Every structure is written in C-alpha cells, then in structure tokens.
Amino acid sequence: MKRQIKILIxxxxxxxxxxxxxxxxxxxxxxxxxxxxxxxxxxxxxxxxSPDLVIMDIRMPNLDGLAxxxxxxxxxxxxxxxxxxxTFELDEYVYEALRSGASGFLLKRVPPTELIDAVRMVATGExxxxxxxxxxxxxxxxxxxxxxxxxxxxxxxxxREKEVLRLMARGHSNREIAEELYVGHETVKSxxxxxxxxxxxxxxxxxxxxxxxxxxxxxxPGV
Amino acid sequence: xxxFSALASPVTYRRMLYLLIGFxxxxxxxxxxxxxxSVSVSLIIVxxxxxxxxxxxxAWRAMADFDRHFxxxxxxxxxxxxxxxxxxxxxxxxxxxxxMTDVSTWRSFTWLMLRFPLGxxxxxxxxxxxxxxxxxxAFPLAIVAGAEIEPSSSRLAGFWLLPxxxxxxxxxxxxFVNGIGVLQGQLARSLLSPTAAQQTAALRRRTSVLEERTRxxxxxxxxxxxTLTMIVVQAGAGRHVYDTDPEFGKEAxxxxxxxxxxxxxxxxxxxxxxxxxxxxxxxAPQAGIDRIQALVDDTARAGIDIRxxxxxxxxxxSSEVGRSAYRIVQEALxxxxxxxxxxxxxxxxxxRGDSLELEVVNDAAATPQxxxxxxxxxxxxxxxxxxxxxxxxxxxxxxxxxxxxxxxxWARLPVDGA
Numbered sequence: 001m002k003r004q005i006k007i008l009i010x011x012x013x014x015x016x017x018x019x020x021x022x023x024x025x026x027x028x029x030x031x032x033x034x035x036x037x038x039x040x041x042x043x044x045x046x047x048x049x050s051p052d053l054v055i056m057d058i059r060m061p062n063l064d065g066l067a068x069x070x071x072x073x074x075x076x077x078x079x080x081x082x083x084x085x086x087t088f089e090l091d092e093y094v095y096e097a098l099r100s101g102a103s104g105f106l107l108k109r110v111p112p113t114e115l116i117d118a119v120r121m122v123a124t125g126e127x128x129x130x131x132x133x134x135x136x137x138x139x140x141x142x143x144x145x146x147x148x149x150x151x152x153x154x155x156x157x158x159x160r161e162k163e164v165l166r167l168m169a170r171g172h173s174n175r176e177i178a179e180e181l182y183v184g185h186e187t188v189k190s191x192x193x194x195x196x197x198x199x200x201x202x203x204x205x206x207x208x209x210x211x212x213x214x215x216x217x218x219x220x221p222g223v
Numbered sequence: 224x225x226x227f228s229a230l231a232s233p234v235t236y237r238r239m240l241y242l243l244i245g246f247x248x249x250x251x252x253x254x255x256x257x258x259x260x261s262v263s264v265s266l267i268i269v270x271x272x273x274x275x276x277x278x279x280x281x282a283w284r285a286m287a288d289f290d291r292h293f294x295x296x297x298x299x300x301x302x303x304x305x306x307x308x309x310x311x312x313x314x315x316x317x318x319x320x321x322x323m324t325d326v327s328t329w330r331s332f333t334w335l336m337l338r339f340p341l342g343x344x345x346x347x348x349x350x351x352x353x354x355x356x357x358x359x360x361a362f363p364l365a366i367v368a369g370a371e372i373e374p375s376s377s378r379l380a381g382f383w384l385l386p387x388x389x390x391x392x393x394x395x396x397x398x399f400v401n402g403i404g405v406l407q408g409q410l411a412r413s414l415l416s417p418t419a420a421q422q423t424a425a426l427r428r429r430t431s432v433l434e435e436r437t438r439x440x441x442x443x444x445x446x447x448x449x450t451l452t453m454i455v456v457q458a459g460a461g462r463h464v465y466d467t468d469p470e471f472g473k474e475a476x477x478x479x480x481x482x483x484x485x486x487x488x489x490x491x492x493x494x495x496x497x498x499x500x501x502x503x504x505x506x507a508p509q510a511g512i513d514r515i516q517a518l519v520d521d522t523a524r525a526g527i528d529i530r531x532x533x534x535x536x537x538x539x540x541s542s543e544v545g546r547s548a549y550r551i552v553q554e555a556l557x558x559x560x561x562x563x564x565x566x567x568x569x570x571x572x573x574x575r576g577d578s579l580e581l582e583v584v585n586d587a588a589a590t591p592q593x594x595x596x597x598x599x600x601x602x603x604x605x606x607x608x609x610x611x612x613x614x615x616x617x618x619x620x621x622x623x624x625x626x627x628x629x630x631x632x633w634a635r636l637p638v639d640g641a
Binding site for chain 1 (some may be wrong): 321444448449452453455457459460461462463464467468471475478480
C-alpha cells in the first residue's frame with residue numbers, strides 16, 4: 001500500500017472541521033492527523049506533526065490563514081503543502097494565499113470526491129488543483145511584476161520546457177501534457193521538475209503564477 | 224460670431240422669440256402670483272385660505288418647472304431640476320412643511336416675479352430694434368409714397384444713405400438682443416437650478432443608499448453564504464460516509480437542520496431591512512449622529528439590553544464624521560446581534576475638544592458563541608470597512624475581544640474630518 005498522506009485541518013468552524021475529517025478519514029490513503037482552530041495553532045501543529053498537507057481556512061482569529069500559510073509554506077521542499085479553503089471562488093485573499101506559497105485552493109462547497117481528488121493532486125503535484133478555476137483566479141488578480149531575475153529565469157528554460165510551462169499554465173496535467181507532446185509520462189515529469197528548479201519555485205501553482213506575472217503567458221483563451 | 228452672421232443665426236431669432244413671449248408670460252406670472260398669494264393670505268382667517276395658498280405654491284412650482292423646460296429649449300441653457308423636497312416625507316402636513324421650507328420654492332417665486340420687469344425690458348428692446356431697423360430701411364419708400372416728412376429732415380445731406388446706415392447697424396441690434404437673451408438665460412439658470420447645498424445633499428443621499436446596499440450585500444454574503452456553505456459541507460460529508468458511519472450521517476443532518484434554520488432567520492432579518500428601505504423608496508435614512516439613538520432603539524427591540532451614553536456637543540461634528548460614527552455603531556451592533564446574541568451592550572459617544580470618541584462594548588461571558596464573534600469580526604468585511612473609513616478621516620480604531628469576555632469596538636474621529 002502507498003504511504004498515507006498526513007493531513008492537518010485548520011478552520012475556526014468546528015462543523016467544517018468535522019465534515020472534512022469525516023470525508024478524508026473515509027479514504028484509506030488519507031489520514032487526518034490533527035486539527036487547529038486558528039493560524040497560530042496551525043503553525044504549531046504543523047511543526048509538531050509534520051503533515052504532508054495543511055488544509056487552511058483564510059479567515060481565522062488570532063493569526064489568519066494568509067500569515068500562517070506564509071510561515072508554513074516558506075520552508076524547504078519537505079515543508080507541508082498548503083491547500084487554502086475558501087467559501088467563494090473569486091476571492092482576492094485566495095490569490096494572496098497562492099502567492100504566499102499555497103499549492104492550491106479548495107472551495108468549501110466541493111463534493112466529497114472532488115475534495116479527495118484535490119488532496120491527492122496536491123500531494124503528488126501532477127496537476128493544478130481545479131485548473132479552470134485556478135487559472136481564472138490567477139488571470140483575474142495577477143499583476144505583472146517587472147523582475148529581471150524572473151525574466152532571465154524564464155529565458156533559461158529550453159524550448160521544450162517553455163512548451164511544458166505553457167501547457168501547465170493552461171491547466172494541463174502531466175498526463176495531458178504527455179499526450180499533447182507525444183512523449184512519455186516520465187519525460188514530462190522530468191521536464192516539470194526542471195521547470196520548477198530553473199524558476200526557483202516549489203510547486204506547479206507557483207510556476208504558473210510566475211508564468212503569468214512575467215507575461216510569459218497572457219491571460220485569455222488558449223496560449 | 225461674426226458681425227453680420229448674427230443675423231443669419233437661428234439662435235438670434237429663438238432668443239428674440241423668447242424675449243417677446245417673455246412679456247405675456249411675465250404679466251401672467253406677476254398677476255397670478257400677486258392675486259393668488261394676496262387672496263389666499265387674506266383668506267387664511269377663514270379656512271379656505273390655507274388650501275388656496277397650498278394650491279398657489281404648487282402652481283408656481285409647476286410654472287417654474289415649465290420655465291425650466293421652456294428656457295432650456297429656447298435659449299439652449301441646461302437647467303437641471305432641483306431635488307423633490309417631498310421624497311420620502313409622509314403626511315400632508317410634513318409634505319407642506321417640506322415644500323414651504325424648500326429653498327427652491329422661494330427661488331422659483333423670485334424668478335417668476337422678476338419675469339415681469341424682465342419681460343417688459345426684453346419686449347421693449349426687441350420691438351424697438353425691429354421698429355428702428357424697419358424704419359431706417361423703409362424711410363425712402365415713405366418719401367416716395369409722398370408721406371409728410373418734416374422739411375428739416377428732408378434737407379439732410381445723407382438722406383438717401385439712411386437705409387444703408389440702417390442695414391449696417393442692424394446686426395448691432397441683433398447682438399444687443401442676443402446679449403439680453405444670454406443674460407436672462409443665466410439669471411434663469413442661477414435661480415431655477417439646484418443650489419450647491421441641494422446638490423451636495425442629493426449626492427450624499429445617493430452615497431448613503433449605495434453604502435447601505437453594499438453593507439447588506441456584504442452581510443448577506445458573509446452570514447447566509449457562510450451558513451449555506453456549512454450546510455453543503457455537512458451534507459456532502461454525511462452522504463459520503465453514510466454507509467460506513469450512519470451515526471455521523473445523523474449528526475450531519477442535525478447540523479444541517481440547525482444551520483438551515485439559522486440561515487432562514489438571517490435571511491428574514493436582512494430581507495426585512497431591504498423591504499423597509501424599498502417601501503420608503505429613495506428616502507435612505509440619512510445616516511448621521513442624530514440617528515444613532517434610533518439604531519440603539521432598534522437593537523433594544525431585538526431583545527438586547529442596551530444603553531446609550533452621550534457626552535459633549537456631539538451634534539457639532541461634521542456630517543461626514545457623523546455618518547461614519549453611525550456606520551461604525553451600526554456595524555458593531557450588527558455583530559453583537561449576529562454573534563453574541565442577547566447580551567448587555569453599551570454604546571458611548573464622547574465629544575471632547577476636537578475629537579469624537581465612540582465605543583461599543585458587550586459584556587458577554589467568553590462562551591464559545593462569543594468566541595466566534597471575535598473570529599468573524601477580526602477578519603470579516605465589516606470591521607475592515609470600519610478601519611478604512613476611520614483611516615480616511617484620519618482617526619484611529621481598536622476592535623477585539625475583551626480579556627474579561629465580550630467584544631469592544633472603539634474609535635476616535637477628528638470632529639471636522641472631511
């Protein structure tokens with residue numbers, strides 16, 4: 001059996017915590033190891049339990065989810081990934097959370113199966129979580145950042161890697177990219193890895209944000 | 224406009240027509256106003272004078288309305304209509320008072336009275352101009368026709384040049400008529416347009432309506448949206464684990480029931496406010512320091528033990544500061560009703576020197592329910608809105624749970640904040 005994904009749930013509403021826990025615990029490969037009521041507790045529990053993934057509400061007392069995400073997700077590659085929880089999809093705070101290092105976001109109202117898929121997806125990093133909505137969110141709130149450093153990093157990519165980044169930004173999963181480019185799944189995986197490394201980001205979502213911020217990908221249909 | 228082109232311009236003739244019609248209009252206005260007011264005022268001792276006076280006032284306001292359109296159309300001067308003073312006012316007596324104290328009523332009266340001398344002036348100028356032009360041009364014809372002319376003038380050297388001089392001078396009259404027309408148009412506009420104060424008040428009322436609407440939208444979004452989300456989360460989880468954990472399914476249904484009921488109560492409350500506002504049309508209760516008492520009364524009616532303390536000349540604050548104070552108290556009280564429930568609450572306003580301080584405190588013990596007040600408000604839109612508003616006025620604000628339980632919102636605003 002595959003290794004279990006350890007999950008920490010941070011939300012100030014007990015009903016949300018109970019609901020999410022019930023759904024996640026029903027899957028054999030998912031394991032809710034803890035719950036937190038606010039951002040401060042989330043940071044403490046994340047350090048204590050070292051989960052693979054933190055599901056984080058944004059509006060919480062004491063320390064909000066944005067600050068907590070910044071602290072938790074800024075660590076090294078082993079730092080837990082953060083899935084931000086939100087009530088409404090086009091929320092500026094959610095974009096802020098993605099920029100702060102969250103790997104994806106989750107609408108509280110998604111059906112249980114999608115919730116489970118999202119958690120697995122973030123854990124493996126094979127695809128953006130809810131690619132269509134995530135893309136819309138980024139396109140809505142992105143502002144171009146004039147960073148010579150970022151530009152030169154994009155310039156360092158090979159043509160193939162640029163193509164892969166473009167497809168990632170369109171919301172394609174590794175499998176879809178492999179089909180589109182007529183290459184193997186493993187090849188795509190290594191391309192994605194190279195892209196993340198050259199851009200100096202820790203996951204797919206961050207790479208896509210960088211692609212938009214540098215203007216490498218323009219908002220709008222297609223590429 | 225070139226010297227001669229004034230003669231070719233239709234504007235000149237429209238102005239001329241306006242000045243000519245101004246004469247009968249002026250006579251009519253004057254006669255009507257003088258008769259109507261004197262008759263009704265003298266009959267006030269007998270009751271008929273009162274309705275007669277009311278009718279006269281309405282009539283002259285209608286005449287001013289007509290003049291706005293007429294002058295706009297004839298002279299091409301845009302004259303916006305002042306706001307209706309009776310909007311949102313109920314009761315005949317209140318309406319009458321609103322009309323009689325409306326500055327536009329008396330400005331209209333002034334304009335209609337001025338129409339009389341202005342009408343005579345305009346008419347005389349236009350008629351004399353036309354007469355002079357026709358006379359000079361037609362003078363030789365009169366001689367030819369054998370009219371009796373004074374011998375002295377027939378011996379004038381420039382006798383046959385008179386029509387030429389007449390033609391050359393005609394545009395001068397046209398310019399003169401134009402000038403008088405423009406002056407009358409400006410006078411009409413300055414008396415019949417809304418005053419700066421009326422414009423500001425209208426703008427403020429509109430802002431107030433929009434603010435209230437935005438506030439309700441946010442509230443709906445925050446409270447009902449939040450509860451519905453909760454229901455969906457619970458329903459999804461319940462369905463997902465129903466077979467393996469029926470006990471959880473049952474609990475989820477219970478939560479759904481409670482949350483659904485809460486959402487309905489919230490919806491009732493917010494829609495109630497909306498309906499109330501809808502029925503009062505555009506009245507938009509002018510948010511202000513005077514209305515804080517009403518706000519407190521409303522909250523008391525919701526079953527909350529609430530006290531209001533006012534100290535110092537709070538009525539002297541600028542209307543902008545008063546409006547902000549109202550919104551802050553409103554937001555704080557909404558949060559109390561929503562999150563803390565029926566707990567003792569104090570609202571205090573202190574005005575000292577150049578600052579207004581306000582404080583809303585509730586004494587709820589630190590129950591789990593009031594904890595949620597802290598969470599919701601600390602990150603919610605309401606308090607963020609308060610912070611923005613206070614910062615704009617150059618004041619300061621503090622909001623947070625109290626160590627002894629409950630919640631406190633405190634703000635200080637400069638009295639003359641813009």
